[in-house]
Amino acid sequence: MSELLIDVRGLRHTYMPGTPFASIALDGVDFRLESGETVGVVGSTGAGKSTLLQHLNGLYRPQEGEVHVLGRDLRDPGQDLREVRRSVGLVFQRPEQQIFSQYVGDDVAYGPRLLGLAGEALRERVRWAMDLVGLGFLDYKDRLTWTLSGGEQRKAALAGVLALQPRVLILDEPTAGLDPQARLGLLDDLRRLRAEGLALVVASHNMEDIALLADRLYVLQGGRVALEGPARQVLSQGERLRALGLDAPPVVNLLQALRDLGVSVGGDSLTLDEAEEALAAWLDGRRSP
Amino acid sequence: MSEFDFLGQVTIGQYLPGDSPLHRMDPRAKLLMALAWIAAVVACRSLLGMALAALAVAAGLWVARIPARFALRSVWRALPFLALLAVLQVLVMPGNRTGAVLWQWWIVTVTTGGLLAGALLVARFVVLILAISLLSFTTGTNDLMHGLEHLLRPLQRLGLPAHELALTFDIALRSVPLLALEAERLAKAQASRGGEFGGAKGGAIRRVQQALPLLVPLFLGALQRAERLALAMEARGYVGGRGRTQWVALRMRSADYVALALVLGIAVAVVLV
Numbered sequence: 173m174s175e176l177l178i179d180v181r182g183l184r185h186t187y188m189p190g191t192p193f194a195s196i197a198l199d200g201v202d203f204r205l206e207s208g209e210t211v212g213v214v215g216s217t218g219a220g221k222s223t224l225l226q227h228l229n230g231l232y233r234p235q236e237g238e239v240h241v242l243g244r245d246l247r248d249p250g251q252d253l254r255e256v257r258r259s260v261g262l263v264f265q266r267p268e269q270q271i272f273s274q275y276v277g278d279d280v281a282y283g284p285r286l287l288g289l290a291g292e293a294l295r296e297r298v299r300w301a302m303d304l305v306g307l308g309f310l311d312y313k314d315r316l317t318w319t320l321s322g323g324e325q326r327k328a329a330l331a332g333v334l335a336l337q338p339r340v341l342i343l344d345e346p347t348a349g350l351d352p353q354a355r356l357g358l359l360d361d362l363r364r365l366r367a368e369g370l371a372l373v374v375a376s377h378n379m380e381d382i383a384l385l386a387d388r389l390y391v392l393q394g395g396r397v398a399l400e401g402p403a404r405q406v407l408s409q410g411e412r413l414r415a416l417g418l419d420a421p422p423v424v425n426l427l428q429a430l431r432d433l434g435v436s437v438g439g440d441s442l443t444l445d446e447a448e449e450a451l452a453a454w455l456d457g458r459r460s461p
Numbered sequence: 462m463s464e465f466d467f468l469g470q471v472t473i474g475q476y477l478p479g480d481s482p483l484h485r486m487d488p489r490a491k492l493l494m495a496l497a498w499i500a501a502v503v504a505c506r507s508l509l510g511m512a513l514a515a516l517a518v519a520a521g522l523w524v525a526r527i528p529a530r531f532a533l534r535s536v537w538r539a540l541p542f543l544a545l546l547a548v549l550q551v552l553v554m555p556g557n558r559t560g561a562v563l564w565q566w567w568i569v570t571v572t573t574g575g576l577l578a579g580a581l582l583v584a585r586f587v588v589l590i591l592a593i594s595l596l597s598f599t600t601g602t603n604d605l606m607h608g609l610e611h612l613l614r615p616l617q618r619l620g621l622p623a624h625e626l627a628l629t630f631d632i633a634l635r636s637v638p639l640l641a642l643e644a645e646r647l648a649k650a651q652a653s654r655g656g657e658f659g660g661a662k663g664g665a666i667r668r669v670q671q672a673l674p675l676l677v678p679l680f681l682g683a684l685q686r687a688e689r690l691a692l693a694m695e696a697r698g699y700v701g702g703r704g705r706t707q708w709v710a711l712r713m714r715s716a717d718y719v720a721l722a723l724v725l726g727i728a729v730a731v732v733l734v
Contacts, residue, residue, distance in 0.1 A: 191531055192477055231465060231649050254655060262653045270650045272678040283654035318685075332654060 177340055177371055178205040178228055178260075183237035185223050185395075197223040199395035200237070205340065210372040212386030212403060214379070216417035219392040221375040222265060225342050228373065229260035242339070258287070261338035265345045267329030268322065276302075276320070276328050277313030283336040301335035305361055323354030330361070341365060342373040347381050359384055383407055383421040383442040391416055404440050423447045465645050465652075475638075476601045482716070483525040483599040488608030490717040494724040495596045501728035502588050508577065510731040511584045517727050518591045525599045532598070536590050543586050547579040606631040607709055624705065632690070636683070643682050647675050 180203035187195050198220045205211050213221050226232050227239050230246055230253035239246040241256050264270045273279035277298060284297045299309040305327040320328060326346070333341065346362070347355045362385060366372055376382050382389065382403065389406040391399035393416050399406055410420040410428060419425070421442055427450070430437055437454045441447040483491070502514050522532050552569050564571040606627045613623035651674060
């Protein structure tokens, strides 16, 4: 049974309205997120990804259009947004800037403490969140936050959000600037969370990450949804994506190049593993005609 | 407007790129004009002079093609404080008890002289805010810094570090919007994790309570940024002002002299009428 968690209709947003600096960031966006699914939001820089994400957990209220999150209408000025912000966790574009306490343990504990947890329950919750992202509780809780490496800071920020036990996790460019090992580690974490039933929204312009994670995709361009659909279907449209300032994942382009050379490799592979299988199948087909 | 939009509330020091005659003027001339203007408006004692000053500033905004609504935003924010000051002027300043007595109760005396002083005070601040905004709207911080440095240069013989002063001023001015952005980011980070921020309710005390947790991280962040900035400048060979040449050569043109003379003339008139 899937449940509609987030429903956005005709959302518009202008920055610094009424000044000479006014700029339209969102120009009529429709967006839906159902329970258990992972939705990717892609688009070139300035397409409106971050602005859209900040509407999904109530950091911005809709200027025009509708935003419903977990059945709450965010247009209603009396709506208590704290509940929305706790159930929809947002990991910022540069999560290391999201950390504001001196010690890692304190930073992860910030959210649960405000939820009213204390003593042993608080300790357990922090331990749980830190273990989930692979930061050992005893090793890391007393470390100074600004001495962590880039990858560790991401994990700490992710733990700080997960400690709220949100129903939806939103990530803005989660892997930007990480080294390959840290990136794969983080993607593993996210896939594990998805398997545990958390609904994810991932904004990125790294098409490989999107190919590895997303079930469904929204492609933003100039504040509008230019393309949407199942990830496989959207990511196979290389031409269209390039016209929107993006590209298909390298694997898709590679297989297309092979096809152009007359290699009749089939399928709609998005990842290296899938491509390997497809190529193996093609080789088998050639050996035994 | 969003409850996190700190930047939108900062109009001081904001530059509106444009190509008006005022934008193209030499920054030194503009700084001197602003200085003369401030002196004149502060020294002005008559409503007529103040009206003249207001008219001249309005003309300046028009020449610079600054939308009136945008210019008035900063005035609008200061208005509550101005109103309070004006009321104090009218009601309790004994120095203003001149002219006919209109109303008297206990220690409170309203006189025509007091009303005049109150009106002048409000007008003075409005004109001052608009004049300073006009300078910052039409002059980028780079130009402003070069102009300031040139104007201070004669004082170098007296041991005044002109370049360093101008640089400090420039960095301070640039940091204001950065601090606003940083505060916005911190507020969002805390709100995203269940911190109390914004929301429907909130009186003045509540707002201060909400702002307090931002202060320490904001301060630390500013220190870290200062360190990075110093490092970046040194990495690019910065060793202070001595022997430094200018990229932008400032040249006063005849139009600059004419405008300066015009403003000085009006300034004298504002003080004398």
